[in-house]
Amino acid sequence: MTFIVGDLVTRTSHQHDILFRISALKEQVAILHGEDLRLEADAPINDLVKASERDILTHEKQEKEQLDYSFRLFKQDYQLMKEKRTYESTEGYIDHADFFQLPARVLHLDGDRHYLKKCIDLYKRIGLQVHGLYIEESEMPLEIAGLIQRIQPDIVVITGHDAFSEKKGDKNDLKAYRHSRYFVEAVREARRIESNLDQLVIFAGACQSYFQSLIRAGANFASSPSRINIHALDPVYITAKLAYTSFMDKVMVSEVLRNTLTGEKGLGGIETRGFLRTGMPYLEDEGTEK
The missing domain is CATH 2.30.30 (SH3 type barrels.)
Known part of the structure; x- marks a missing residue:
């Protein structure tokens, strides 16, 4: 064949x-x-x-059902957050909800063009603007500092492909992972630019990545605690939860993972503040989103 x-x-x-x-x-x-x-x-x-064509169609149907379910959960979560923000911003007077919101700036580095497109499509569907770039995993540590200084993001996603191989070492050996070392180096470079975990939030990792090493390097969220595979779109849902949570509120890890497709075996992190800021009054010619 x-x-x-x-x-x-x-x-x-x-x-x-x-x-x-x-x-x-x-x-x-x-x-x-x-x-x-x-x-x-x-x-x-x-x-x-x-x-086969039949297998591909079956896979696409199952994938769509899974994505639609996760998106519905996110929308429900987003609606609750929106109602809370509206109430707090207007002190309970909904008729005077004349305010605007400044969501987070997102930089998404992906080692796969195909996944990057999928992620950008989901960012758009969720309503987030993102600066997405395809960069091979080995090049990420070399590129990330300059990108952060130029784009000045609030949230950075460092992802692509990875895999753990028992033939190369045990799970605590960074050399046993296909790309984890590059993700770790990229996180360290990002933290040299901004060390504050709430000023710059980082998600790092892919399937079976070395979770503990990524968190020690300075990631707020990472994969994969149980060395399992993660879904291509999981970083987007984590980013969205952080971006739409008020900067006055902490985001608990369990809340972040609730709407992901993989869950706590594949994803984890530390409690982190949100990024959304609300202002008044809303003026349409100022380029803000209501």
């Missing part, structure tokens, strides 16, 4: 458990990226099977 870059495939040796797309071919080995999970793997060509 002939394969080309972009083909959707599964692995026979893993009982066809995950849908991958081929990102590169090197002799008789394929580099694989999870279609919806931030996992990178390699496999012999003879271990691969092309996904």
Whole structure:
């Protein structure tokens, strides 16, 4: 069977458990990226099977149902936060709700163009403006300081692909991870620019990433406490919760993880303040959002 870059495939040796797309071919080995999970793997060509059209349609249907459910939970959460902000901003007089809001500035670095597009589409659906950039994981530590100084974001997302390999070491060995060391270095570079955990909030990691090392490096939120796979869109939901929570309020970790697709086994962090600021009066020509 002939394969080309972009083909959707599964692995026979893993009982066809995950849908991958081929990102590169090197002799008789394929580099694989999870279609919806931030996992990178390699496999012999003879271990691969092309996904059928029926399998792809079934996967897309299940994925849409999962995303729609998570988005509904987020919208319910957002509506409650909005009602609380409205009440507090007007001291209970809803008829005088003449205020504007300044949400967070977001910088999203992604090691996968395909995932980056998916994330930007979801940011737009949620109503957040984001500066999204495709950067290979190994280049992130070199690029991030200049980007933070130029864009001056409130929230930085550092993500892409990763994987843990028992053959390379135990789970406490950074060398046993495909890209965790780059994420850790990028977090450290970001913290050299802004050390305050509430002035610059960082999410870092991908599938099976070294969670403890990322948190020690200065990330507020990271993956993956149980070394499991995380969904490509999980960083967006974490960002949205932080961006739409008032800077006067703490965001508890359990609240942040509530609307993610992976949950606490794949994601974790520390309590962090929100970023949303409310002002009055609302003037349409000032470029603010009501």
